Amino acid sequence: VLEWLRDWMTFPATARGLFTTGGSMAMFNAIACAREKLLGTDIRAGTLYVSSQAHHCIAKAAKLAGIAADRVHTIDVDADFRIRIDDLTRAIAADRAAGLKPFMVFSSAGTTNTGAVDSIDAVADVAAREGLWHHVDGAYGAFFHMVPALRPLLAGLPRADSLTLDPHKGLFMPYGMGALLVRDGEALRALHSSTAGYLPANQDEFYDPAQYGPDLSR
Numbered sequence: 001v002l003e004w005l006r007d008w009m010t011f012p013a014t015a016r017g018l019f020t021t022g023g024s025m026a027m028f029n030a031i032a033c034a035r036e037k038l039l040g041t042d043i044r045a046g047t048l049y050v051s052s053q054a055h056h057c058i059a060k061a062a063k064l065a066g067i068a069a070d071r072v073h074t075i076d077v078d079a080d081f082r083i084r085i086d087d088l089t090r091a092i093a094a095d096r097a098a099g100l101k102p103f104m105v106f107s108s109a110g111t112t113n114t115g116a117v118d119s120i121d122a123v124a125d126v127a128a129r130e131g132l133w134h135h136v137d138g139a140y141g142a143f144f145h146m147v148p149a150l151r152p153l154l155a156g157l158p159r160a161d162s163l164t165l166d167p168h169k170g171l172f173m174p175y176g177m178g179a180l181l182v183r184d185g186e187a188l189r190a191l192h193s194s195t196a197g198y199l200p201a202n203q204d205e206f207y208d209p210a211q212y213g214p215d216l217s218r
């Protein structure tokens with residue numbers, strides 16, 4: 001099923017994913033993954049960027065992932081409730097000048113408040129230029145990428161470093177179910193991989209969710 005999601009979102013074959021209890025926990029794993037890859041142990045200087053319309057679970061997930069509230073920087077939106085690219089660029093430059101380490105930016109493939117879709121392509125350009133991890137929050141809207149007539153609205157979505165999906169929303173699953181896709185599947189594995197003497201040594205022969213997520217017996 002994760003491979004279906006990967007194909008539907010036109011992510012590369014090297015992407016890996018994880019099922020979670022919801023979008024919030026997908027966000028948590030994405031932030032932890034970006035933090036581990038881009039900040040290593042130097043967490044305190046790391047800053048991440050969300051728009052004022054971003055879902056509140058991102059700030060909560062950031063806190064759980066060790067990124068305190070004073071390192072979550074809120075960017076203004078334009079008249080259509082989309083993140084302002086000029087403000088984003090300015091904030092990143094100001095934070096760098098202040099000795100902070102910008103490492104992650106979020107865009108929204110549909111906000112919960114109004115359904116506004118950020119210019120995902122423009123955020124992806126900023127992220128590429130600045131060396132930031134770009135997470136697309138598709139909990140509300142990413143599944144519209146499967147609809148050819150609506151796909152242009154979400155242009156740039158497959159460029160994301162990671163993507164939150166919420167099958168219990170866009171796919172109408174009748175039980176709690178979120179999902180995360182990470183372009184650099186090895187980065188997700190690097191965050192979660194662990195082993196023990198009592199576990200078999202053939203961890204590379206199959207997809208083992210315990211190597212890509214926080215759960216074990218589940």
Ligand SMILES: *Cc1c(COP(=O)(O)O)cnc(C)c1O
Binds near residue numbers: 022023024055112
């Ligand atoms: C619902 C939602 C979330 C949070 O997902 P949960 O499944 O409720 O944890 C995050 N972002 C957006 C845009 C949402 O609509």
